[in-house]
Amino acid sequence: MDKKKNVLDFLKMKKDREKITFLTCYDYPTATFAEKAGLDMLLVGDSLGMVVYGYEGTIPVTMEQMIVHSEAVRRGAPNIFVIGDMPFMSYQESVEKAIYNAGRFYKEAGADAIKLEGGRRVINRIKGIVNAGMVVMGHIGLTPQSSGQLGGFKAQGRTAQTAMELILDAKAIEEAGAFAILLEAIPPEVGKIITERSQIPVLSIGAGIDCDGQLLIVGDMLGLFEAFTPKFVKKYASLSDDITEAFRKYIQDIKEKKFPEEKHTYRMEPGEKEKLEKMVSGM
Ligand code: KIV
Secondary structure (H helix, E strand, O other): OOOOOOOEEEEEEHOOOEEEEEEOOHHHHHHHHHHHOOOOOOEOOOOHHHHHHOOOOOOOOHHHHHHHHHHHHHOOOOOEEEEEEEOOOOOOHHHHHHHHHHHHHHHHHOEEEEEEEEOOOHHHHHHHHHHHOOOEEEEEOOHHHHHHHHOOOOHHHHHHHHHHHHHHHHHHHHHHHOEEEEEEEOOOOHHHHHHHHHHOOEEEEOOOOOEEEEEEEEHOOOOOOOOOOOOOOOOOOOHHHHHHHHHHHHHHHHHHOOOOHHHHHHOOOHHHHHHHHHHHHOO
């Protein structure tokens, strides 16, 4: 296993045009698989609201939930750079609250960085957290926490004017001291311009091949989350089919008395069965 990468390694990867591999992760076993596979970064995303808890969106997700899942991911992937996602209303209210909650990811979950949504409008939050000594990833484009304002889960930056707004947001995020920017659901042309104009790594989830690295939601790419599949998803497995089929076979085996078999049972020590039978018959 390679040593855990840090912000300098990610800067070098951008400079060397080596792509950064990035996946969301919410639990211990998946984190162990990510570590075995050799991913560079994991995001404990507030997408866990939908993928793990079955909410319709990310709004109900709490700091407590984020901390519990981030801790589990940290334990499963001690050698991967882990980013905790600031949930809705953990940073919107004030700079002080943003710093306090970012600090919780560090102190309670052992995170290496935090991510928060928004461009110029959250710049003082980013500066505050960076000035407190923490590492921040910005997130612009389709920002699920403000999807109500965006009119739903829709691609962003599809006109010259809205693309310019994203370019200005990215510049402001970099100037505020963020170590990286995540672009979600924007045209690849815009992703390319932002990547070329940024000195810091630019990660993509639906922002095209030219960005410095790629992110997918683990439930989407494994075929575990079926409620909806965004256009940018590539499925690398169909685990929901495999799991459902395994459950069906289990049900059938129980009903047909094919499970448990001899090899799944614990036998008494030699001679103990006979002793027990005598004891029971004398009751
Ligand atoms: O919560 C999350 O997983 C995210 C991605 C959608 C980028 O923020």
